[in-house]
Amino acid sequence: MKGCLYAIGTGPGSSDLITVRAARLLARLDVLYAPAGKRGGDSLALSIVREYLGAQVEIRERHFPMSTHGDEKETLWDQVAEELRQDVESGLQVGFVTLGDAMLFSTWVFLLERLQGRIPMEVIPGVTSFACISARAQFPLAMEQQSLAIVSCTASEAALEQALRQHECVVLMKVYGRFGRVRDLLGRLGLLPHALLMAEASLPTEQCFRQLHEVDGELSLPYFSTILVNKQWLAAPVEEVA
Amino acid sequence: MKGCLYAIGTGPGSSDLITVRAARLLARLDVLYAPAGKRGGDSLALSIVREYLGAQVEIRERHFPMSTHGDEKETLWDQVAEELRQDVESGLQVGFVTLGDAMLFSTWVFLLERLQGRIPMEVIPGVTSFACISARAQFPLAMEQQSLAIVSCTASEAALEQALRQHECVVLMKVYGRFGRVRDLLGRLGLLPHALLMAEASLPTEQCFRQLHEVDGELSLPYFSTILVNKQWLAAPVEEVA
Incomplete structure (x- = not known):
């Protein structure tokens, strides 16, 4: 059997939001590469897929x-890429897990650029964090005739403002540590009624804030925190029918 | 048992690209609403999920x-919403399938705006068409520090040009019937080496074009045709390692 490398998007966090293709593949891999977890536990990506792994999977x-910059990091990526290449060339079915979708803001791309065309590979797409947030909050990402921008709050305030002015719908990722400033910008543009904030969507620790003008600007947020804006939709609390 | 409405994103086309949550849910529904297919066959959304349906599913x-505009269409959506509401209130587990992700460019939103807060509902997110295209083509949607815009080619040429100038990565949806003009715009902006076109990703009829300057502007494309642009990545053909 020929070796192959599979880059597997795990989806946003809940184990049952991976694809059927990913679940079937995880059962028959020989080797799975996963990010190292903190304090000896599983990383989030590994914890999502663990229940699907076959007993033989190493x-x-x-x-x-997290980034490719700097000589030291380049060397680390080179080493991982070389390990993967050797595994595949020795005939193994090799998986690499990455949160969300594999081709969107994922470190998988640093391996792709090193290995593309050199070994057989397949990328398994995944559900993005913002699709999950939109579903959980019942707040549309974008409707027909609208355009959608996905930007990181690490961008300049000018870039964020431009995206918020020019697109009807905007996903603001990496709000972590920047909530006060982003909230003020949304207020200045009159967009607070059309914005909501969600942290750790689909996990037991999920939090959703819909009235951002009432939220403390110093709010301490988890790392995975995202704001959705849709100018044609109101973020007012939904009366839950239980 | 209490009734509930489930809006289920089916993913881009291949049956195994639905989520595990969707697959499990489809097995235990009482009723599934699906778009009517052409010429008596299944719609694409129904064909994707059919293998997961329990025997009891009606x-x-x-x-x-396709749009909510016009009185006649409003009435049609009102009727479907009323049917769904009655089913749920009579205690049924009711599904509604929609291609790709349920909250992005989906007609599901016309039902959501009519039913939100009135009946219990859950939205199951799905893999978007563009995540699948990116995976199939091994062409990243966006890398860290890049921003991504998702726009429809039905927008004005000025709006498309603005998105292409301001974002490092752009997904151009609904290329169908507009390829020549969009290709010329990409050429004028010097983006052809960074663009690829894919039609019907993940289906047996999938087609991928990577050298858009060589493609006939009058090319007849299927309805599901999308162009990806990434200014940091080259779309040149990947030497396939078999």
Whole structure:
């Protein structure tokens, strides 16, 4: 049997939001590469897929740097890429798990650019965090005739303002540590009634804030925090029918 | 047992790209609403989920208008919403399938705005068409520090140009019937080396074009045709390692 590398998007966090293709594949892998967890526990990506792994799967936890910049990080990515290449060339079915979708804001791309065309590979797409947030909050990402921008709050305030002015719908990722400033910008643009904030969507620790003008600007947020804006939809609390 | 409405994103087309949550749910529904297919066959959404349906599931095919505009269409949506509401209130587990993700460019939103807060409901997110295209083509949607815009080619040329100038990555949906003009715009902006076109991703009829300057502007495309642009990535053909 020929070896192959599979980059697997795990979806946003809940184990049952991975695809059927990913679940079937995880059962028959030889090796799975996963980010190293903190304090000896599983990383989130590994904890999502663990229930689907076949008994034969060897888990190899590796430290994956979050960015490719700097010589040291380049060397680390080179080493992981070389390990993967050798595994595949020796005929193994090799998986690599990555949160959300594999091709959107994922460190998988640092391996793709090193290995593309050199070994057989397949990318398994996943549900993005913002699709999950939109579903959980019942707040549409974008409707027909609208355009959608997905930007990180690490961008300049000018870039965020431009996106918020020019698109009807905006996903603001990485709100973590920047909530007060982003909330003020939304207020200045009159967009607070059309914005909501969600943290850790689909996990037991999920939190949703719909009246952002009432939220403390110093609010301490988890790392996975995202604001959705839709100019044609109101974020007012939905009366839950139980 | 209490009734509930489930809006289920089916993903882009291949049956195994639905989520595990959707697959499990489809097995235990009482009723599934699906778009009516053409010429008596299944609609694409129904064909994707059919293998997961429990034997007890009653399929109700309905004609869903593609837009909510016009009195006649409003009336049609009102009727479907009323049917769903009555089913749920009578205690049924009711599904509604929609291609891709349920909250992005989906007609599900016309039902959501009519039923939100009135009946128990849950939205199951799905893999978007563009995540699947990106995975199939091994062409990243966006890398860290990049921003991504998702726009329809039905927008004005000025709006498309603005998105292409201001974002490092752009998904151009609904290329169908507009390929020549969009290709010319990409050429004028120097983006052809960074763009690829895919039609019917994940289906047996999938087609991918990577050298858009060589493609006939009058190319006849299927309805589901999308162009991806990533200014940091080259779309040149990948040497496939078999």
